[in-house]
Amino acid sequence: MTEVQVVQLLVSPAHLLAGRPSDGLPSVPDERVSRVAVRRGLGLVGDRYFGRPAHRDASVTLMAAERLPLDIAASVDLRHTRRNVLLRGVDVDGLVGATVSLDCGEGPVEFAVNRPARPCAWMDVTVGPGAQRALRGGGGVRCTPLSDGVLVVGPAEFRVVAERGGA
Template identity: 85%
Template sequence: MTEVEVVQLLVSPAHRLAGRPSDGLPSVPDDRVPRVEVRRGLGLVGDRYFGQPAHRDASVTVMAAENLPVGIRASADLRHTRRNVLLRGADIDSLVGATCFLDCGQGPVLFAVNRPARPCAWMDVTVGPGAQRALRGGGGVRCTPLSDGVLAVGPAMFRVLEQPPGRA
């Protein structure tokens, strides 16, 4: 088990970035929250992907804070990256195919780590020039919650229960 930190949580009830990045950044409300309820197979309560059949295997996106480009780590947040969980202390991007849990003190929440969350062109607008390229291979992972629970900002415990294929 590894001690980690949930740096930020974001639950966005609507898609906030419409149009093309070249159109400029729209006003983005602050959808960060101190805690969120997680529902098995459905996602984060109140999020735009909650219960959406097309997003069941990717309803929660987790990103490692360490992967934010150097120089913007202090100023970038989940409003810019459009991820749900910003986690410090775990190399989440290396765990595609794994099953893991995150326990923020109210019991473990299990996740299937399904696939990379590829950075899009919006990253160059919201995070800063060059962010899309800098985040390739480190833009986070799309997950399915395998249990109900609560995530909260602050210290947490992280554990890989089942390693990704090809890893011992």
């Protein structure tokens, strides 16, 4: 068990970064929340990927705050990275293939960590020049929730339930 901090949560009802970064950044509303309900196999209630068959293996994205470039980490939030859960205290990028548990005090929520969340060209616009390159290999992970529960900003317990391949 590892003590972590859920730094931010983002629930975005709409996909906001369409087109090319050269088109300019749209006005991005503050979609950060202090708590969110998670539904097994579906995602975060209210999020744009909730219950969408094409995104069931990627409906929740976890990101490690430590992976953000140091020169911009203090000013970046989930509105810029478009990830759902920003954690401090665990390197989630090395856990592809594992099953993990996050307990924010309301019971554990398990996630299958399916694949990396690769940073896109929009990162250079929303985060800052060079962010896409800086976040390669550290842009977070795309997950499927394996249980219902609630995530809350604040202290939490993180645990690897099963290593890669279920061992």
